[in-house]
Amino acid sequence: xxxxxxxxxxxxxxxxxxxxxxxxxxxxxxxxxxxxxxxxxxxxxxxxxxxxxxxxxxxxxxxxxxxxxxxxxxxxxxxxxxxxxxxxxxxxxxxxxxxxxxxxxxxxxxxxxxxxxxxxxxxxxxxxxxxxxxxxxxxxxxxxxxxxxxxxxxxxxxxxxxxxxxxxxxxxxxxxxxxxxxxxxxxxxxxxxxxxxxxxxxxxxxxxxxxxxxxxxxxxxxxxxxxxxxxxxxxxxxxxxxxxxxxxxxxxxxxxxxxxxxxxxxxxxxxxxxxxxxxxxxxxxxxxxxxxxxx
Amino acid sequence: xxxxxxxxxxxxxxxxxxxxxxxxxxxxxxxxxxxxxxxxxxxxxxxxxxxxxxxxxxxxxxxxxxxxxxxxxxxxxxxxxxxxxxxxxxxxxxxxxxxxxxxxxxxxxxxxxxxxxxxxxxxxxxxxxxxxxxxxxxxxxxxxxxxxxxxxxxxxxxxxxxxxxxxxxxxxxxxxxxxxxxxxxxxxxxxxxxxxxxxxxxxxxxxxxxxxxxxxxxxxxxxxxxxxxxxxxxxxxxxxxxxxxxxxxxxxxxxxxxxxxxxxxxxxxxxxxxxxxxxxxxxxxxxxxxxxxxxxxxxx
Numbered sequence: 291x292x293x294x295x296x297x298x299x300x301x302x303x304x305x306x307x308x309x310x311x312x313x314x315x316x317x318x319x320x321x322x323x324x325x326x327x328x329x330x331x332x333x334x335x336x337x338x339x340x341x342x343x344x345x346x347x348x349x350x351x352x353x354x355x356x357x358x359x360x361x362x363x364x365x366x367x368x369x370x371x372x373x374x375x376x377x378x379x380x381x382x383x384x385x386x387x388x389x390x391x392x393x394x395x396x397x398x399x400x401x402x403x404x405x406x407x408x409x410x411x412x413x414x415x416x417x418x419x420x421x422x423x424x425x426x427x428x429x430x431x432x433x434x435x436x437x438x439x440x441x442x443x444x445x446x447x448x449x450x451x452x453x454x455x456x457x458x459x460x461x462x463x464x465x466x467x468x469x470x471x472x473x474x475x476x477x478x479x480x481x482x483x484x485x486x487x488x489x490x491x492x493x494x495x496x497x498x499x500x501x502x503x504x505x506x507x508x509x510x511x512x513x514x515x516x517x518x519x520x521x522x523x524x525x526x527x528x529x530x531x532x533x534x535x536x537x538x539x540x541x542x543x544x545x546x547x548x549x550x551x552x553x554x555x556x557x558x559x560x561x562x563x564x565x566x567x568x569x570x571x572x573x574x575x576x577x578x579x580x581x582x583x584x585x
Numbered sequence: 586x587x588x589x590x591x592x593x594x595x596x597x598x599x600x601x602x603x604x605x606x607x608x609x610x611x612x613x614x615x616x617x618x619x620x621x622x623x624x625x626x627x628x629x630x631x632x633x634x635x636x637x638x639x640x641x642x643x644x645x646x647x648x649x650x651x652x653x654x655x656x657x658x659x660x661x662x663x664x665x666x667x668x669x670x671x672x673x674x675x676x677x678x679x680x681x682x683x684x685x686x687x688x689x690x691x692x693x694x695x696x697x698x699x700x701x702x703x704x705x706x707x708x709x710x711x712x713x714x715x716x717x718x719x720x721x722x723x724x725x726x727x728x729x730x731x732x733x734x735x736x737x738x739x740x741x742x743x744x745x746x747x748x749x750x751x752x753x754x755x756x757x758x759x760x761x762x763x764x765x766x767x768x769x770x771x772x773x774x775x776x777x778x779x780x781x782x783x784x785x786x787x788x789x790x791x792x793x794x795x796x797x798x799x800x801x802x803x804x805x806x807x808x809x810x811x812x813x814x815x816x817x818x819x820x821x822x823x824x825x826x827x828x829x830x831x832x833x834x835x836x837x838x839x840x841x842x843x844x845x846x847x848x849x850x851x852x853x854x855x856x857x858x859x860x861x862x863x864x865x866x867x868x869x870x871x872x873x874x875x876x877x878x879x880x881x882x883x884x885x
Contacts, residue, residue: 293709293710293711294709294710294711295710295711295712296710296711297712297713299706299709299710299711299712299715300706300712300713302702302703302705302706303702303703303706303707303712303718305698305699305702305703306699306700306702306703306722306762306766307703307718309695309699309755309758309762310722310725310758310759312755313725313733313737313755313756313758313759314725314728316736316740317733317736317737317740318736320735320736320739320740321732321735321736376627377627377628377631380624380626380627380628381628382624382625387625389873389874389876391628391632392873392876393866393870393873393876394632394635394636395631395632395635396876397635397639397862397865397866397869398635398639399816399820399865400816400819400820400862400864400865400866400868400869401820401861401862401865402819402820402821402822402836402837402861403820403821403822403837404837404840404841405837405840405858405862408642408840408854408858409638409639409641409642409858410638412638412641412642412645412851412854412855412858413637413638413641413642417654418645418653418654418657418851419641420637420638420641420659421637421638423657451634451635451638454631455635458631459876508726511729512729512730512731514729514730514731514823515822515823532729532731533729533730533731534731536729536731536732537731537734537823540731540734540735541734541735541827546735549735553729553731553732556729556731556732557728557729557732560727560728560729561724561727564724564727565720
């Protein structure tokens with residue numbers, strides 16, 4: 291690091307600090323405040339100690355929502371990351387159609403999340419939707435509103451549709467930055483397609499892959515709007531993820547104490563997992579030579 | 586109106602077949618492309634998959650409700666603009682778009698203005714607690730919006746800001762400012778430090794150097810950061826919906842109104858959906874040349 295040490299740089303950071311503190315620290319203090327208190331209305335609060343935390347950690351509802359969320363995140367990560375890499379690898383690096391492709395691929399990312407839910411609602415319904423109608427015509431029973439399996443398939447398909455492009459664009463950006471000389475050297479060395487990927491392309495896109503992985507994990511773990519619009523958490527509770535459960539509790543039932551305690555546990559889980567991922571993934575392969583074929 | 590009718594042929598024609606035709610010059614320029622057709626096959630199929638639901642939405646927005654519910658047609662039998670007319674003639678519909686654009690614009694300006702100096706500090710200096718500060722900023726990007734909904738409501742109620750554009754713009758700063766700092770820091774680190782030093786030797790003051798020399802150098806980074814702020818503020822619904830009631834209600838929240846006593850007005854719902862895609866498509870078009878690098882947050 292050749293950056294000079296200068297504490298005056300803090301003056302440049304202060305606006306951001308104040309702005310984010312307003313939106314982050316004050317609300318978090320409110321949440322912490324609620325999580326230790328009980329209320330019977332009339333704005334009267336009583337100290338409740340760790341009662342809410344114990345409630346949350348012993349409730350099946352919380353663990354089920356957490357489990358569903360983890361399963362969902364694992365499934366979409368294991369689909370989107372390899373699929374994204376594969377599509378990025380097959381994309382040509384030059385040509386007049388490349389910008390067109392990139393724009394079309396980025397399009398789902400810019401659709402408001404509840405419209406994404408609406409699009410898939412319209413697309414998946416058996417009576418009016420292309421997907422639902424086609425599946426029914428093929429002779430399968432399909433109804434994402436009443437069948438648990440169908441609901442999960444539809445939500446996963448929706449998420450793959452919505453977010454795989456992010457992985458593609460990130461990997462593609464990493465791939466186009468590899469100098470052509472690397473590939474020529476690999477060709478001279480007679481490297482196979484796999485070793486080109488393993489020793490040239492993968493190390494080069496490692497940085498962006500970490501970003502893709504983190505972003506996809508975080509966003510899938512806090513997913514709210516799309517499944518809420520599509521299934522509303524049903525059928526039953528089968529697609530009630532953590533955020534949906536939390537909003538139900540906080541705004542629907544106005545159970546401030548349990549909701550606040552659940553918020554804190556939820557946020558701690560997200561932070562811990564992200565921190566671990568970030569540390570582990572930025573250290574993996576650091577000591578390995580970046581591109582062996584280069585020599 | 587013109588824009589909406591343009592998008593319809595696009596969705597149909599820009600799929601796989603269009604991409605397959607023009608592959609000859611790609612092949613010449615890419616020595617590793619063994620078979621041009623198979624090169625485009627996977628991206629082509631993927632784009633087809635992406636476009637199908639959007640095509641269905643556009644298709645439905647030009648149908649009458651009767652046609653939607655009674656028959657299954659791949660193209661509107663009697664194309665109608667009725668659904669769009671409903672939206673453009675009813676103030677409670679189209680003000681939703683104006684509200685959304687106002688708070689998204691405000692948020693983008695605030696985020697970029699605050700993030701620029703901070704990103705410079707992170708990219709050029711070490712200071713007390715810089716690493717912790719950076720992770721704390723990013724951790725807000727990871728915070729589930731659902732956690733913040735209720736406290737935000739109470740916070741902005743206390744200031745009497747509920748149902749104003751600025752409330753939503755400030756609330757969205759929670760995740761957009763850290764993102765902007767992150768992206769800009771990536772782009773700024775790509776600018777050699779010698780440029781700063783030369784400018785100071787030439788007698789530039791810091792503000793003058795920053796605006797006159799440094800900002801033009803990272804113009805593409807600012808564009809990309811603005812694009813991301815626009816994007817994440819535009820697509821967010823939960824916080825925007827909670828902080829507004831009528832005067833600043835975003836379009837995405839108004840869309841839920843189509844569920845009436847007589848069932849869902851699918852045609853209008855689809856038309857409203859199509860209209861929410863257009864601003865995103867326009868913004869994407871402006872940054873199309875930086876899109877790949879931008880999505881890598883300037884870090885390649």
